[in-house]
Amino acid sequence: MxxxxxxxxxxxxxxxxxxxxxxxxxxxxxxxxxxxxxxxxxxxxxxxxxxxxxxxxxxxxxxxxxxxxxxxxKLANNILERHNFFFNWLRSLGVDEERAYDDACRIEHAMCDDTFHKIVSYVRGRDNGNS
The missing domain is CATH 1.10.10.10 (Winged helix-like DNA-binding domain superfamily/Winged helix DNA-binding domain)
Structure with a gap:
């Protein structure tokens, strides 16, 4: 692309x-x-x-x-899901709200669905102590 x-x-x-x-x-x-x-x-x-x-x-x-x-x-829900995931993840890392929002807006467009789902799986696995 x-x-x-x-x-x-x-x-x-x-x-x-x-x-x-x-x-x-x-x-x-x-x-x-x-x-x-x-x-x-x-x-x-x-x-x-x-x-x-x-x-x-x-x-x-x-x-x-x-x-x-x-x-x-379908597209809108997909991109909003990405945005919310990255926003919440960045906030959990201690990133301030405005910066997390702006960064999530940039990150949400930067990867294919497969990569996004692997990141989600990895992060959720670590959150559950399964790393």
Whole structure:
């Protein structure tokens, strides 16, 4: 995967994760909510939502509310699981909350599923005294 493809995929993941988190917090999500969450211009979010809609990850209702498709929801849940795992793990190591959040955001995109699951298994095994 090229750096350009990785950056595009990371951007997609960031948007899908933001939509999921906003929907969990507020019960609904609009483009303006994403712009606030990610600190992006509304016009940039609009372009991205159009792209995500065309790729089959998001549905934009007539009232402007955003819904994740089945594929979009699966991806969003996957990336949120990674984020939460790395955030909690870093916090357990004594990393301060803001740094742990920022680092988890970077780490969550950096590895394949197999590597992630092996790290989770290793960490959980150590937590249970099975090292």
């Amino acid at each position: 090229s750096k350009h493809e990785m950056k595009m995929y990371q951007s997609t993941e960031d948007y899908l994760e933001a939509i999921l988190m906003i929907k969990q917090e507020k019960g609904h999500c609009r483009s303006v909510d994403i712009a606030k969450r990610l600190d992006f211009k509304k016009s940039s979010v609009s372009i991205a939502i159009t792209k995500l809609t065309n790729e089959g990850y998001v549905i934009k209702n007539e009232d402007g509310m955003l819904e994740l498709t089945e594929v979009g929801l």
